[in-house]
Amino acid sequence: MQYALLIYEKLGAYDPFSDTERQALSAEYYALRHDPRIVAGARLQPVETATTIRVQDAQTLVTDGPFADTKEVFGGYFVLEADNIDAAIELAARCPAARLGGSVEIRPLVELPS
Amino acid sequence: MLASLIGFLGDFDLAEDAVQEAFAIAAERWPRDGTPNNPGAWLVTTARNRAIDRARRERTLEAKTRLLQMAAEPDLPIENTVVPDERLELMFLCCHPALAKDAQVALTLRALGGLTTDEIARAFLVAPETMKRRLTRAKARIKAVGIPFRVPSEHLLPERLGAVLAVLYLIFNEGYGGRIDLAAEAIRLCRVLVALLPLESEVLGLLALMLCHDARRNARFKDGELVLLADQDRTLWDMPQIADARSVLECGLGLGQRGPYVVQAAIAVLQTEAPVDWPQVAALYAELSALTKSPVVELNRAVAIAEAGSPKAALAIVDSLALDDYPYQHSTRAELLRRLGRLTEARHAYQRAMALTTSPAEQRFLTRRLVELQ
Numbered sequence: 001m002q003y004a005l006l007i008y009e010k011l012g013a014y015d016p017f018s019d020t021e022r023q024a025l026s027a028e029y030y031a032l033r034h035d036p037r038i039v040a041g042a043r044l045q046p047v048e049t050a051t052t053i054r055v056q057d058a059q060t061l062v063t064d065g066p067f068a069d070t071k072e073v074f075g076g077y078f079v080l081e082a083d084n085i086d087a088a089i090e091l092a093a094r095c096p097a098a099r100l101g102g103s104v105e106i107r108p109l110v111e112l113p114s
Numbered sequence: 115m116l117a118s119l120i121g122f123l124g125d126f127d128l129a130e131d132a133v134q135e136a137f138a139i140a141a142e143r144w145p146r147d148g149t150p151n152n153p154g155a156w157l158v159t160t161a162r163n164r165a166i167d168r169a170r171r172e173r174t175l176e177a178k179t180r181l182l183q184m185a186a187e188p189d190l191p192i193e194n195t196v197v198p199d200e201r202l203e204l205m206f207l208c209c210h211p212a213l214a215k216d217a218q219v220a221l222t223l224r225a226l227g228g229l230t231t232d233e234i235a236r237a238f239l240v241a242p243e244t245m246k247r248r249l250t251r252a253k254a255r256i257k258a259v260g261i262p263f264r265v266p267s268e269h270l271l272p273e274r275l276g277a278v279l280a281v282l283y284l285i286f287n288e289g290y291g292g293r294i295d296l297a298a299e300a301i302r303l304c305r306v307l308v309a310l311l312p313l314e315s316e317v318l319g320l321l322a323l324m325l326c327h328d329a330r331r332n333a334r335f336k337d338g339e340l341v342l343l344a345d346q347d348r349t350l351w352d353m354p355q356i357a358d359a360r361s362v363l364e365c366g367l368g369l370g371q372r373g374p375y376v377v378q379a380a381i382a383v384l385q386t387e388a389p390v391d392w393p394q395v396a397a398l399y400a401e402l403s404a405l406t407k408s409p410v411v412e413l414n415r416a417v418a419i420a421e422a423g424s425p426k427a428a429l430a431i432v433d434s435l436a437l438d439d440y441p442y443q444h445s446t447r448a449e450l451l452r453r454l455g456r457l458t459e460a461r462h463a464y465q466r467a468m469a470l471t472t473s474p475a476e477q478r479f480l481t482r483r484l485v486e487l488q
Contacts, residue, residue: 001260084262085212086270108259 002039002109003080003088008072010101011047025096032078032094037087040079047073072102079109115154116225117204119161121263126225126253128165136161201226202306203263209277210261217252222281224249227299229285236472239439265310272314278307279320279375286324297328318366319375325359326382328352340479343385356386377402392422409435413446425453441470445480457487 014022033041050066066073075097082088085106092104119129136157150156208222223229235245255261266274286300304321311317333346341347363379381398384391399415402408412435420428429450437443448463461484468480 003260082260084260084264085210086262086264086266089212 001082001084002111003082003085004107004109005078005080005088005092005095006074006105006107007076007078007095007097008102008105009075009097011071011073013097013100013102028094028096029076032091035080035091037080037082037091038078039081041077043076044074075102115157115161117200118158119165120204120207120225121200126256128168129161132161132165132168133157135164139164200263201303202265202310205278205281205303206265206274207256207261207263209274209281210256211274211277212259212261213252213255215277217248217255218277219281219284220245220248221252222278223285226303227285271311275307275311275314275317279316282307283320283324283375286327297324297331300324301328313369315366315369315371316373316375318362318369319373319377319379322359322363322366322379323375323382325355325362326379326386329355329359330386335475338475340475348388351386356383359383372401374402374405377405390421392418396422409437410440410442413437413440413443416450417446420450420453425450429454439470441467441476443467444470448480448483452483452487461487 014025017025029043032038047066052063052065052067054061054063078091078095080088080091085108088106092098092106095104098104116129116133119132120126139160140153140157144150144153204225205222208225209218213221220234223234224231231246231249232242234249235242265271282300282304285303286297301321301324304317304324307314307317308321329352330343330346330350332352333348333350334341336347359379360383363376363383366376366379377398381395381402384395384398396415396418399411399418403411403415412431416428416431419431429447432443432447432450435443444463444467448460448467451457451460451463464480464484464487468477468484471477471480
């Protein structure tokens with residue numbers, strides 16, 4: 001089965017950290033990315049770089065900012081291959097965001113016919 | 115049997131259907147052909163074959179492929195097949211944290227406790243349709259989310275245990291209400307858990323608690339009528355089992371951790387003594403209340419306080435609780451009001467309790483109390 005780990009970060013979670021500490025946190029994500037069970041992953045640039053698109057009455061509406069103003073912001077994702085959800089839970093718990101006021105949502109991917 | 119099939123087939127509903135079919139075939143064939151030497155293995159093999167037949171008709175390519183792969187495995191000779199006891203794996207599957215708490219409890223009662231959906235609904239004071247939906251959704255979630263059929267690894271085991279214990283206690287209580295085989299099953303499963311986790315005080319606490327309650331089982335009714343603890347014929351108590359409960363409790367207390375089940379077991383054991391040390395019982399209920407924040411525990415604490423000699427203080431506690439749909443709230447109030455001489459109010463409270471009780475024995479008990487008021 002494939003699972004998506006959707007990483008939500010608490011706004012401003014990294015503010016209290018020094019550069020060295022932030023590098024250490026990035027290193028944790030880097031290590032996770034290279035766990036043999038992880039098949040894909042990416043970190044998104046900060047929420048200030050977000051642009052949101054909606055289409056209403058055939059008109060494309062473009063907004064500066066994320067889809068909604070939330071306390072937790074989508075920051076990145078991993079895709080992992082595993083037999084069951086316990087592996088996903090273990091990896092999700094190791095994401096720094098989860099212990100720094102954010103959360104990680106685990107969702108199985110829809111299996112497409114090969 | 116269901117457990118080993120779920121393990122084999124990886125699908126709850128498929129396993130349940132296959133089991134039902136196998137039993138139906140057995141009911142038809144065994145009276146005619148005689149019972150096989152190894153009935154368990156016969157049933158499991160038959161159920162597996164039914165499931166594989168069904169797979170052939172199955173439309174989902176994925177399900178078909180998986181099941182036919184299993185069919186290709188060499189068939190074990192029926193006589194030598196040992197049906198593995200995978201009930202613990204099933205227990206941890208049903209109680210997995212990725213399932214909502216109420217789903218965990220319902221699923222375990224269904225798969226391991228042998229209760230019908232209606233019986234589970236009654237135990238939780240919900241409508242049968244609600245419970246049916248809850249079970250259906252839970253099974254769908256197990257499949258969709260990929261919840262494993264496995265005993266958790268050692269570092270996860272203690273935390274996964276809490277829900278399992280709660281469920282066992284619920285099974286025991288349903289059994290304690292009349293279906294004795296369920297109580298025995300709950301005790302049996304708890305003993306297995308003790309063997310697996312000998313240093314978890316709460317497992318010992320739960321076992322001691324259940325042994326204690328179960329030991330008084332035969333004294334709880336007389337000629338079909340309810341008998342209160344104070345009036346019970348102690349010669350009907352299983353004294354060796356109470357002694358067993360005591361030593362199990364001591365092991366639990368010796369481990370140093372005082373969780374809710376250990377405290378409840380201590381209360382139960384104290385109540386087997388004559389006379390009962392009610393102030394000590396009240397103190398233990400206070401400790402339990404702090405641990406669980408449960409209004410039902412407060413209700414029991416009030417009873418202990420009344421027995422210790424303060425019915426007025428007890429009534430004050432009972433009146434502060436928001437348990438309007440709970441029959442024992444009203445029966446307790448009624449008893450306290452009776453002791454305080456407020457008979458009209460006591461009558462109304464007994465009537466309210468009667469409207470809420472489902473057990474005929476309890477209804478008759480309350481009726482007798484009402485009659486005694488006159």
